[in-house]
Amino acid sequence: ADGQLHDIAISDIGWDQCRMAGLRGHTGAPGSFVLRGLYGWVIESGTSVFTNAPSTHPQSAGVPPGHPPLGSFLGVPLIHEGRPIGILAVGNRAEGYGPEEQEDLEALAPAVVEALLRKRTERALRESEARFRFIATNVPDTLFFQDLDLRYVWIYNPADPFAPGDVVGKTDAELFPQEQAEQLTEIKRRVVETGAGTKAELQLSPAGVPRWYEATYEPSRDASGRIVGLVSYSRDITERKRAEIELRNERQLLQTIYDTIPVMLTIYDPNLQQITVNKHFTRVTGWIQEDTLKHSIMESAYPDPGYRREVADYMQSLQPGFRDIRMATKDGRTVDTSWANVRMPDGRQVGIGIDITQRKQAEEALERYTERLRFLHGLDEAILTARSAEGVARAAVDGIRRLLPCVRASVVVRDPDTQQLSLLAAYSRTNSGDLSKGWRALADIAGETALESLIGGRGNRTNDLLAISRPSSLVAELQAEGVRAQIYEPILIDGVFAGALNLGIDVPGPLSNEQQEVLHDLAVQLAIGLEQARLYEAVQRHADELELLVQERTAALEASEARFRTVFEEAAIGIALANAQGQLVATNPALRKMLGYSEHELAGSGLFDRQVGGDGDSNRLLQELLSGQRSTFAV
Template identity: 25%
Template sequence: MNDSFLFTNNPSPIWIYDRDNLKFLNVNEAAICKYGYSKLQFLQMQVINIYPAEYISIFLEILAKNQNNLAFDYQCRHHCQDGKFIDVEIVTHTIKYQGKNAHLVYIQDITKCKEIEQNLQANEAIFRAIAEAIPIPLMISRSSDGSILHANQEFLTAFRCAPGDVVNCPVTDIYHEIAESQTLIEELEQKGSLQNYEILLKRGDGTSFWAIASLQYLTFNGEVAILAILSDITERKNTETRLKEKNEFLQSIFAQIPLMINLIDTAGKLLWVNQEWERILGWQIQDFQTRDLLSALYPNPQEHQYVIDFIQSAKRIWGDFRTQVRDGQIIDTSWTNINLPNGQILGIGQDITNRKQTEQALKTQLEREKLMRTVVQRIQQSLNLQDILNTTVQEVRHLLQVERVVVYQFAPDMSGKVVAESVEPGWIKSLGIQIEDTCFQNGAGVNYYQGRKRAIANIYTAGLTDCHIQLLEQFEVKANLVVPILLEVGGDNIGSRLWGLLVAHQCSKPREWEENQLDLLDQLSVPIAIAIQQSSIFQQAQTELAERQKAEMQLRSALAEKEILLKEVHHRVKNNLQIVSSLLQLQSQTLKEPEVIRVFRESQNRIDSISLIHKNLYTAPNIGQLDVVEYILSLATSILISYQIGPERIALEGV
């Protein structure tokens, strides 16, 4: 990323061309501005197209001579799009670019320097006038002892000193480091001339500044001298320093920030990634030199296309993705993209696996609570056990996303049957099937009596007995969850009784279960047990009520029969007493003796009294008790009527 940034923003022209066909591969903005060609025009040209015809053979000869060198420099002439020619100093480096053998070329315009050199060589007499006229710091020093012989006004201005402060002073005074001046002279002696040599210089007031120095031997006043032409590049150096510091600062941020960052070019090629990107995804940038980045991270074709569409949209929104890291693990990530002015895309991402797991845990918890409320509400609203069990298995199957959920009830001999089932269409139904499980009958289910719950990810690797595997194979089971349904036993035998099992079946493939899924079934077994006991109590109450209603009906029937019998007895007694009374009445009418008549009438009155007592007993609410007051009142009234006695004839006799 740093190299690309420095290439693009370097103030000097830079380009890259193919060593084999000499075609331009890339140019920076400074080259476009300097030469007047657009970037597209450059990329359609060969590098020889900017050389004048007389320089092409020289250029090719230089390439041939330096074909094995990693770096070399030379001077030549170029022509711009507007037809102007410029003299340039070229520094060339051999590199690999986009898989090709290429040259990275750094160009420095030395047209003005060349003009100065030519003028000096042509006419030494007008040198001083030219030196003073050109707006470039210029200095001439004696080659033998390094004394300054001449400095133009631009030089004096640049170094903030007067002419008398410079002439005849040692040239080493203008260097920030004396050793640097010695190095410069040694290179000049070796090469004969130096171009665009960057060096740190010192002004008269002690401050420093950066300059580019071009040095050339010449004859001045009849002696060998060194011409130094300087160009203040302090501003450029400061800019480069700021850019470097900024890049280092950004690199530090990118290295420390807990976000994944990558840079993708317009062709979709990965250019750069930060450390967090490599740490989370496990890949390194060199891994994608020969392979497609997105195909590795998103191997599923649909997801792959979705990611491409998301990147190309470059909307400043976050999108969540399931990303495959290098070891094959799938993690949850969230990404956003920023379109850069040069067409490149900056991707920013973060690992949200923990957040997704937390969200899923909360969602699962809410679903579990909803399921528990549904089951409890069903228990509260209905005493129908079958309805409660059907609701439970249906809700559990949808929540766990399994093919089958059943409630299995044990018989006393440890056989049993499926009493409730929710099964996905296409799988074997087990509802109502009587199961003879020899494993349970032989004691294999004893652990369930103790409340053991079990999660089996693969029935073939869980160490199950053959008979157990065969039983599960009948119903196409590959993995399952099993929890016991235990009923509390009261009375003398306090403890639990194994009523049955709540079972979830994964039939399509083995499955790694989560602990909370087994806990869910375990928690549901409690309200199911309560519902079973509640239903049992309700059925027992219904049975007792039915028996009581039957006994009441029998009692009512017996009472009705007794009432009929009593009515019949009363009727017959009443009739018989009436007949006897009538017979006595008739008989008394045939008699003449008063005494006999009196006896007959007393007998008749006694029979009437007996009839009255019988009537009172019959009509009384309680046959075991008699209201004497009411009886005497009725008897007295009857006597008065029978004997036709007035109240004035009645008197109370003492006992």
């Protein structure tokens, strides 16, 4: 194998006579050895040579220093598979060598070749077995051989808790649970019967604890190629299998989350050329994964080039936080979304999007509701400051157009005494003149059936005037003005029908829930305002009546006072007016003349201060007069 000539065996005589300094044989430095002389000729030519005068032979190259003298030589090549592999040589025979000795040595050469090859094979086998044992005993994997009966002949590193002695001589049925043993037997039997090796991953329980093994099974053949059993190499891959199972479970979990999470997810390269979308993205936009392969999803979702460039710049910038983005759906709608973008370790980017359409709708509804409350508050103020039903109705009609765009709006009330309907206020988008013209009684507008519904406290809706097959003149008039739907909302005061709020709108169909709430709230406000206006008018009428009555009573009192003053001044008898304390307040001329005092002298004096004789104590007399016990007294 090294290209040099090695001495396999030398006779004892040769060793005794050899005086060479080095006894390595016919070897030299690697790459420098060249066979020469008689040895070289025999091996190179593959032919036998004998000579009884070696030094004079044409192929002779002499002998190295210390080599025994060579008087005769016979060399026979050792041939294997048609090529020389060595030389069988003898020398220094006293009688020399001839053809007969050559034939004898050539006859011996095949036996030497066979013996040499057998030794080489045995040595190679020993070396191979040594290497095998070294490997088998120093690796953690299990190696074993089973015969055709599938009994273990030898085994290295059996699985815990087995030792080699526990396994050798037994079959799998004696070592493993029945189901596992049958699985092993089926695999191994197929190998020895078909001669085809196989690999398998198996879950076995050698110690009652399930573990995973990766095994390779190959048929074992003898020198003739006949299958004599099988050899196997198996490795415990439990930890790897657990890791694979955990990884698979994690991937399944991530995939499940990816497919079911109510969040839009996109995975894309930084150039936005390859984009993967999840199922929620499809649920929101309608675009499926196949659409991204047929055309640019960026162009589909963002048809405006300028806006698409703006969105692409944001996606590639990886700015922190979310940004609101409007997207076009597959069915032509527009949805409001909000997106954030992050980078993955492999360089790809992930877009995280949420559908904020409902949030936007809620925000818009909140804005509308705020505006509605602001309007209703303003309407409240207008209604509260209005001093008549007409003023309340005008405030409602003027304001409703801000919340419910309409072609026509009117307020009709019913007189509680006559039950007649009258128009309080009206608006028409197409008529800026006298709005009372052309408006008929509610019975004509809504029809008797509608009026009955309103009197019963229920609204009435005509969702599409164009659907009326035989329109009346009023319906035709409404249609001409662009009214497509007519709505009547009852105005109820204390649960009793008091009128109606009427709307004509230019789109067919019923009102939305929000619009219906606005209309109902406005009708309630109208009811409050109209009732307040009626109360105000009633209070005002009562105040006017009271003021008139006071004026009449004042005039009568003044006339009565004038008559009394005339009698008081012209009476022939004395008359005096005193207060509750008995002090004189006024006296007439007859009394002043009778007593001989002036009006100034009598003013403020006591009623009985100038009494002489009479009915007794003045205080007692005063109390009796005030209490009604006495009506006269004498002085």
